[in-house]
Amino acid sequence: MGVLNITPDSFADGGRYYRSGKLVVSEVQKVALEMLESGASVLDIGGESTRPGAAAVSVAEELDRVMPVINALSALDIILSVDTRHGEVARAAIAAGVHMINDISAGADETLVAAVADSTVAYAIMHMQGEPATMQKSPQYGNVAEEVSAYLETRCQHCVARGIERDRILLDPGFGFGKTLEHNLALLAGLADIWVGDCALLVGLSRKSMLGKITGRGVAEREVASVSAALVAVQAGADVVRVHDVAATADGLKIWQAVASARQ
Secondary structure, eight states, X not given: OEXXXXXXXXXXXXXXXXXXXXXXXXXXXXXXXXHHHHTXXXXXXXXXXXXXXXXXXXXXHHHHHHHHHHHHHTTSXXXXXXXXXXXXXXXXXXXXXXXXEEETTSSOSHHHHHXXXXXXXXXXXXXXXXXXXXTTSOXXXXXXXXXXXXXXXXXXXHHHHTTOOGGGEEEEXXXXXXXXXXXXXXXXXXXXXXXXXXXXXXXXXXXXXXXXXXXXXXXXXXXXXXXXXXXXXXXXXXXXEOBSOHHHHHHHHHHHHHHHHHHO
């Protein structure tokens, strides 16, 4: 899953598609095509930064950011996902033809859940302790892996009860969302033992601050760390990895897959 942040303030690539404060859709199209050609199967379009400390944006602003991109990319032979926690945005995106809604709030907005239930799109739900503006102030867990797993199963059951088939749901443990470095590492180390069953597992570790804390590198220098983290996640059972560096990650996965095939 390639990341397309249509925002001026995302932590890794905020403002990349803006010139003089205006969105340049042609630049988004160029990067999207590069991601497709490099091996992406999904493009995740986001119109609201959810980095630690980020303020919420209005639904109108989010729609103004994502809808032109959805319309511009709709002809590509790829799965389009919209990263939103707002029902109005989800409903508009689904009507425009997207194939997936990626919701960091795991259905906190019941109108979003209803929009997904009324459609056939896939639905990713994520664990987050707190809200983006405050989530990193003092996250606390007893056993982070057990608590995250229990939360996701509860939210999955909630979605199923409202009409979303379980095989449409992806579970995301939410690395970096209300978690310290120690929490993130414990979660990654325990990934293989937690998620089983018929829900796919989505993992997003790309360029995150936990990688910077481990390597000492800035956001722009975390490509190798991001690819390494993606490979660890896939080896532990991740079905989808959400990444900024599609070509490098795809190359890493090709090596891993070749070795795995040679063992059979």
